[in-house]
Amino acid sequence: MLVKDLGEFNLIERFKKRIKLDSSVFLGSGDDCAVLKFDKKRFQLFTCDMIIEGVDFTHKDDPYFIGRKAVAASISDIASCLGTPTYCLVSLGMPKNTSLKFTDRLFKGMRDICREYKINIVGGDISSSRKIVVDVSMLGLVKKDNLVLRNGAKPGDLIFTTGESGGSILGKHLNFTPRINEARFLADNFKVNAMIDISDGLAQDLNHILRQSKAGALLYEGLIPKSPKARNLADALTSGEEFELLFTLNSVEAKRLLKKRIVNFKLIGEIVEKKYGFKLVYNSGRIKDINLKGFTHF
Amino acid sequence: MLVKDLGEFNLIERFKKRIKLDSSVFLGSGDDCAVLKFDKKRFQLFTCDMIIEGVDFTHKDDPYFIGRKAVAASISDIASCLGTPTYCLVSLGMPKNTSLKFTDRLFKGMRDICREYKINIVGGDISSSRKIVVDVSMLGLVKKDNLVLRNGAKPGDLIFTTGESGGSILGKHLNFTPRINEARFLADNFKVNAMIDISDGLAQDLNHILRQSKAGALLYEGLIPKSPKARNLADALTSGEEFELLFTLNSVEAKRLLKKRIVNFKLIGEIVEKKYGFKLVYNSGRIKDINLKGFTHF
Known part of the structure; x- marks a missing residue:
């Protein structure tokens, strides 16, 4: 049996089952970050993201954005837990005949985004x-009260994203803005029930929330914010590496957020009981099961 | 200009110069681990090691030992700062047609060594x-009083290693024992002035200590512990990935250690003033400058 037969998520589950964790670990693998005991008021977040030539970028891409992406993907993981990034390490593999011009640009891309978000490359x-x-491992901190995971969505919650989806492969996957500011705003003003960043695709990532929260969801065709580069609705639902935040609020919190009329937050659907499944409500009124084909590595 | 023209160490220096760190970082890049503020009594250590097929291992190697090596290299970095490893993350890239048998063995290699040293894979x-x-990033803790870096060697210090060197490529590089127990013993009983693990080669790594401590050294041919697999003295001095600890103690501490007659610790030379350079004293009495050709990636 090959890893492609098992699939990425099953492979992760397979490894996860074989690990025993001690009590200093609040949460191991299975969310956007590991959550570790830190001090009385805060948890430490720990995450990593590896990007590889030919899979996540090509040799023709501007190395500035390759470096930027490697760091930004980890920042996005920290944002998904409503944390603040603090430190990172960078593992870099490259051919001996790589030009210094290339590595300097790559490094500048990393450094600039780290400066922007006050992260130390240590x-x-x-x-x-x-x-x-390029593999970036990153640490962050989150107030215990603010920590949000994938498993807290409840029937009646409304579902939001921080922006448009679709067509990320045409450029956004390399120069996206990790949603730290949005995460900060939510952490300071709202009680968020569940959150994830869109790396595998909106539908697939929402499904991660549903599976871990033991819930179902209805998405509304007319509410899904499609990027101008999205080919169609299906693309907006399945395009990976959009790095928007996808989150749920209970109805009271959701109304408070909607009243603020902040364009960064888009209502796209609602959490329902598990027995109702995961469905898309078309503008016509037709309701269909959602196709979960997002981006997976295997 | 290409990275191979600049060389690995100069490339790291080039990046390092361009980074600004804030005051929460006790030490950024340039040692075996980054050292971060943690609590009143301890620092947090943060390190990563990437190993790549065709460079650090071959597809024919037992995947158990590939996984083990990836984790053990980071453990060795933590040991070099006299710390205790706590948590790690694993980034894994592999072809779609990798067999589950292979990944299971690889994972078992990681898990077993993590269990042995009580490290949580999070x-x-x-x-x-x-x-x-395979890229492993690891966290650890070290008492502030115990932290040892590369820059503390002083003229008059004696130089020790924890074991034999040479011929690592014939097997040891895949199944070495990271010297956590030796590090623990030293941390509990001795004041260590400088320490590093042998990854680039005994001479090259001692040179890292000398450069950062602004000191010179004399090594004694008759004292260098050669592995049975070492081709010759030069191999014992230049063989990379031996993962023995290399450290210096002042003369009083060194005498205390020698009196204990512990076979794990081998005296190999002494630290001298910088003006005397870095030299090898042959059994014949002849003295020669040491050739620094160790393992470098570029």
Whole structure:
């Protein structure tokens, strides 16, 4: 049996089952970040993201945005738990004949986004490699009261995203803005029940929330914010690496948020009981099961 | 200009110079681990090691030991600062047609060594990749009083290693024992002035200590512990990935250690003033400058 037969998510489950964690771990794998005991008021968040030439970018992409993406993907994971990023390490594999011009640009992309979000690059590892590989591991902090995971969605919650989806592969996947500011605003003003960032695709990532929250959902065709680059609705629902936040609020909190008329937050649907499944309500009134084909590695 | 023209260490320096760190960072890149403020009595250590098929191992190697090596290399970094490893994340890139048998063995290698040293695997990232890549990022803790860096060696210090060097490529690089127990013993009983683990080669790594401590050293041919697999003295001095600890103690502490007659610790030379350089004293009495050709990636 090959890893492609099992699939990415099953492979992660397979590994996860074999790990025993001690009591200092609040949450191990299975969410956007690991959550570790830190001090009385805060948890430490710990996450990593690996990007590889030919899968996540091509040699023709501007190395500035390759570096930026590697860091931004981890920032987005920290944002998904409503945390603040603090430190990162960078592991970099590249061919011996890589130009200094390339590595300087790549590094500048990392450094600039780290400066923007006040993250310290505290070290790393450099290896020779046939293909370019960048793995960023990042630490963050989150107030215990603010921590949000994938498992807290409840029937009656409304579902929001922070922006448009679809067509990320045409450019956004390399120069997206990790939603730290939106996360900060929500952490300071709202009680968020569940949250994830859209890396596998809106439908697939919402499904992660549904599975872990043991809930169902209805999405409304007319509410899904499609990027101008989205080919169609299906693309908006399945396009990976959009890095928007996807979250749920109970109805009271949701009304408070909607009243503020902030364009960054888009209502797209509602959480329902599990027995109702995961469905899309078309403008015509027709209701259909949602196709979960998002981006998976295997 | 290409990265191979600049070389690994200069490339790291080039990046390092361009980073600004805030005051919560006790030490950024340039040592075995980053050292971060944690609580009143302890620092947090943060390190990563990336290993890549065709560079650090081959597809024919037992995947158990590939997984083990990836984790053990980071444990060794934590040991080099006299810390205790706590948590790790694993980023794994592999081809879609990798067998589950392979990944299970790889994962078992990681899990077993983590259990042995009571490290929690708290998550990771899985990507498709043409070559197998494993990057482990690890956290640890060290008492502030115990923290040891590369920059504390002083003339008059004696130099020790925890074991034999040479011929690591013939097997040890995949199944070495990270020297956590030795580090614990030293932390509990001795004041260590400088320490590093041997990843680039004994001479090269001692040179890292000398450069950062602004000191010189004399090594004694008759004292260098050669592995049975070492081709010759030069191999014992330049073989990378031995993962022994290399450290210095002042003369009083060194005498205390020598009196204990512990076979794990081998005296190999002494720290001298910088003006005397870095030299090897042959059994014949001849003295020669040490050749710094160790393992470098570029």
